[in-house]
Amino acid sequence: MSEDEELEHIKRKRLLEIQKRLLIAKTLETQKKTEEPKLPDPKEVLTQIFSEDAWKVYVTAEQQYPQVTKEVTKALITLKETGKIHSRITGEQLYWLYMQLGVRIRMETKIRILEGGELKTIADKLRGK
Numbered sequence: 001m002s003e004d005e006e007l008e009h010i011k012r013k014r015l016l017e018i019q020k021r022l023l024i025a026k027t028l029e030t031q032k033k034t035e036e037p038k039l040p041d042p043k044e045v046l047t048q049i050f051s052e053d054a055w056k057v058y059v060t061a062e063q064q065y066p067q068v069t070k071e072v073t074k075a076l077i078t079l080k081e082t083g084k085i086h087s088r089i090t091g092e093q094l095y096w097l098y099m100q101l102g103v104r105i106r107m108e109t110k111i112r113i114l115e116g117g118e119l120k121t122i123a124d125k126l127r128g129k
Helices: 003-035 042-049 052-064 066-082 091-100 122-127
Strands: 112-115 118-121
Touching: 042 066, 052 066, 052 091, 066 091, 112 122, 118 122
Parallel strands: none
Antiparallel strands: 112 118
C-alpha cells in the first residue's frame, strides 16, 4: 500500500467512527426523551388551584422566601396531582399556610376610606383633603 492509500484508509476509519458516535448519541437522546415523564409546568398547576388573591400572596412570598416557596409549590402540586385539593385556594388560606410554616410574609396593605363617593387614604383623611 502506498502512503496515499494508507491515509485514505485511516480517514475512512475515522469517518466511520465519528458517524457511529453521532448515531449512538442521537439514539440515546431520543431514548431519554421518551423515557422522561413530562412534568407539568408548576405555574400551570398553580393557576388551576389559586385564586387571584392567592397569586398576590404567592408572588410576595416568592420574593421574600424563594426556597420555602419552592418547597410549598412542590407540596401543592403533589396534593393537586393526588386529588387532595378539590377547591381553589384563596389568598387568606395561602397566607395562613405560610404562617403555619413559621414564615411571616409582609404584605403591602393600604387602608382607604370611602368619603363623598371617592376613596381617600388615611393620610389624605388626616390632612383634611
